Amino acid sequence: MQTVGRRLGVDDAVIPARAAPPATRLAWNRLDLLWVVVVAALLGAGMLKSQGAFSYRWDWSSVWPYFVKTDVLTGQWAPNLLLQGLMTTLRLALWGMLIATLVGLVMGWMRNHARLLLRMVASAYVMTVRNIPPVVFVFIFVYFISNQFMPFLALDQRVSALPVEVQLFLSFLFGPMELINNFFLGLVCLSVFSGAYVTEIVRAGSDSVPRGQTEAARSLGMTNLDIMIRVVWPQALRNVLPSLTGQFIQLIKDSSLVSLVSIQELSFMAQDVQVSTQRVFEVFVLTAVIYFCICFTLSQVFAYLERRHGRAY
Amino acid sequence: MNFNRRFFSLVLTFFCSFSLAPVVHAQQDNLIDTIKKRGKLQVGFASFVPWAMRDKQGNWVGFEIDVSNKVAQDLGVRLELIPTAWDAIIPSLIAGKFDVIIGGLTITPQRQEQVDFTTPYSTSGQGVAASKQLAANLKWPEGYNSPNVTFTCRRGVAGCKTVEEKWPKATLRQFDDDAIAFQEVINGNAHAVISSEPKPSFFVIRNSDKLFKPTNENIVNTFEGFGLRKGNTAGLAGFNEWINKNQAWLKQRHQYWFRTQDWAGLVPSI
Numbered sequence: 413m414q415t416v417g418r419r420l421g422v423d424d425a426v427i428p429a430r431a432a433p434p435a436t437r438l439a440w441n442r443l444d445l446l447w448v449v450v451v452a453a454l455l456g457a458g459m460l461k462s463q464g465a466f467s468y469r470w471d472w473s474s475v476w477p478y479f480v481k482t483d484v485l486t487g488q489w490a491p492n493l494l495l496q497g498l499m500t501t502l503r504l505a506l507w508g509m510l511i512a513t514l515v516g517l518v519m520g521w522m523r524n525h526a527r528l529l530l531r532m533v534a535s536a537y538v539m540t541v542r543n544i545p546p547v548v549f550v551f552i553f554v555y556f557i558s559n560q561f562m563p564f565l566a567l568d569q570r571v572s573a574l575p576v577e578v579q580l581f582l583s584f585l586f587g588p589m590e591l592i593n594n595f596f597l598g599l600v601c602l603s604v605f606s607g608a609y610v611t612e613i614v615r616a617g618s619d620s621v622p623r624g625q626t627e628a629a630r631s632l633g634m635t636n637l638d639i640m641i642r643v644v645w646p647q648a649l650r651n652v653l654p655s656l657t658g659q660f661i662q663l664i665k666d667s668s669l670v671s672l673v674s675i676q677e678l679s680f681m682a683q684d685v686q687v688s689t690q691r692v693f694e695v696f697v698l699t700a701v702i703y704f705c706i707c708f709t710l711s712q713v714f715a716y717l718e719r720r721h722g723r724a725y
Numbered sequence: 726m727n728f729n730r731r732f733f734s735l736v737l738t739f740f741c742s743f744s745l746a747p748v749v750h751a752q753q754d755n756l757i758d759t760i761k762k763r764g765k766l767q768v769g770f771a772s773f774v775p776w777a778m779r780d781k782q783g784n785w786v787g788f789e790i791d792v793s794n795k796v797a798q799d800l801g802v803r804l805e806l807i808p809t810a811w812d813a814i815i816p817s818l819i820a821g822k823f824d825v826i827i828g829g830l831t832i833t834p835q836r837q838e839q840v841d842f843t844t845p846y847s848t849s850g851q852g853v854a855a856s857k858q859l860a861a862n863l864k865w866p867e868g869y870n871s872p873n874v875t876f877t878c879r880r881g882v883a884g885c886k887t888v889e890e891k892w893p894k895a896t897l898r899q900f901d902d903d904a905i906a907f908q909e910v911i912n913g914n915a916h917a918v919i920s921s922e923p924k925p926s927f928f929v930i931r932n933s934d935k936l937f938k939p940t941n942e943n944i945v946n947t948f949e950g951f952g953l954r955k956g957n958t959a960g961l962a963g964f965n966e967w968i969n970k971n972q973a974w975l976k977q978r979h980q981y982w983f984r985t986q987d988w989a990g991l992v993p994s995i
Contacts, residue, residue: 468908474993477781484782492783551813555820563821674809674817683902684808688778689993692904 468693475694478685497681498702500587500595504677505664505706507586508602512663515607520614521640534611541608546669553601554673567592591676598667598675606663613655617648650721657714661707668703678702756953756960757800760824766797766804769818770828771811773903774924775982777828780991788982792846792975793827796967811881812901815839818952825964826952829921831883841957842950843964846975849983850943851884852925854936855917856910863916865939870894875915877906884919887945911935921947923983 481492491499522534541549571579571589583589586596621644629639649656671680682699686692760766770777770789777787785806797804807823818826818840829849832842855863863869869876870892878885880899888897898915900906907928909915913935918925922943929936951964968975981987 468911477993478779478783481782493779496783551816555816559820672810673813674807674822676808680808680810683810684772684779686902686904687772687774688780690774690904691993692902692908 470694471691472694474689475685475691475698478689493681493685494678494698494702497676497678500591500676500681501664501667501678502706503585503587503595504599504602504667504670504675505660507599508606508663508667509660511599511603512606512610512659515603516610516614517645519607519611520618523611523615524618538608538611541605542612546605546666547672549605550601550669550673553604554597558597558600562593562597565596567596594675598670598673598677601670601673601675602663602667605666606659609659609662610656613652613659614648616655617652618644620651621647653714653718653721657711657718660714661710664707664710665703754959756824756957757963758959760800760802764802766793766800766802766825767807767823768793768796768804768828769807769809769814769823769826771809771814773811773829774927774992775988777808778992781993786988786991788847788978789827789829791978791982795971795974796827796964799967799971811879815952818954821954824953825960828952829949830952831921831947832950833883833886836952839955840952841955841961842952843961844968845948845950846968847949847979848946849921849949850946851887851919852922853917853919853939853944854907854910854925854929855939856913856915857935857937858913860916860939861937863939866891869917869939872896874917877909877915877918879903879906879920882921883945883947884921888919891944919944 478492479494480489482488483490519534519537522530523538525531525534544552568590571582571592574582579589582592586592618640625643625647626639629643634642667677668679671677671683674680678699682695686695689695768789770793772778775787777785777789780786785808790806793804793806805823807817809817809822809828814826814828814830815836817823826840829847830836830840830842831849832845836842860869860874863874868874872894873896874892875896875898876888876892877898877900878888880901882903885897885899888895898906898909900909903920903924906918906920907924910918911928911932917939918928925938929938951968953960953964
């Protein structure tokens, strides 16, 4: 009893010691100005030099129609390949984050479970996925593992049997229904892959919550599930938000990997547009800008959440 | 990463043939019957000018698309086009992601170990575009057989093999994308690029200040066939029959896509 009490005391002192970040104020001095000038000069020199070595006629005009087209049939504006690919990437990212989080929560919970078998299953999953290069994982998953369940799911056939309204709703959530198999395969692959990393984050988060909290909750008669949901995870979430942000951003970028197995997201579409227009570098630059915008927006959202949750407890 | 992709697509192709044998075997009865029963022909291909490209509306156009459409039409089924990453095209076929590759797949002995080819439905030649800055004074073709000469090609295409055979001493650099292989030569980082015609000719026309054609003759003539999973004799016979019956039509479509530029308006900046 005494040990528990002592531990609680020490840990309690640690928890509230989260200081607000110091207020930043923009103030320029001469040294800063010098740095800006030096960096700008280097960039300028580099660009000038590359213009000689890199003879490429930039032509953006042929790329834009692949974003938005004027539909020949209706005469109205409609999304073209790049925008369609972007939508698929966004859908992959959102659903991927959700599923990876669920996988991570379950596996992270198993990873700390009292039962050896559960611990072993979870750690086997994490170790297998984490120690294989992503590209190899994608190939193995798609050609060996997915073939064991995708034909039996026969998603496209099931979907086409549904009423039209339901199909419309589903295509809002998951994209064009004729590509549902393709999308689902990419989604599962991405979620299983990212889930392993989220598992470790969940485990680290749970470990970061002092044992005294769990013990106190148990002494109040809470069930294991209650302890996780009401005591451990809310506190853990605050601790792991920064690493979770990083993992989610990584997930969005990893979604470009599934283009290797012909999942028709942004990178895959960009490749098609590159080949068809022969405007390789314009499409590269555009794709980079799009990914940057998505990831940057996400990191801003999480930064906001971090500030909020930093205050909440 | 490049190494990984190349290596693993090879290894996977190899393993797929074993581990997926039961899955694939179920579909091996008679490919044509399976397709008709399903009411849908699934064709795998990769984008490549002018075989298969996206027009300004985002629709697929090109020689392969014409061929696939006609095959589906003659079988009386719907066509499902399954665009596939070029590196993964043979593993995807073996894994059963589609029925047939109609994707400008050149018939080579190495590929014949992995897939069954139909009789050729198209013939094409490889062409070379060379850098004016680096290769203007090189004697064709023997001057190019030197370690100082760098060729580029798109990884996995038959042209890479041609360079190794014809100019064994030359340095060969392989790229994932044809356009980048050409860009290296335009930038003066490599002497020559090999690719299937008419692409080298198009690039020379568009970049006449940087590129020239050392020869106007095709370097090697290659033949393309439909690619099928191994061992489906009935399916093979069915497609062969179709090709033999449609020789005149195939020739006419080939003429249109490869010898004219009438379609140039469909795709920007070709």
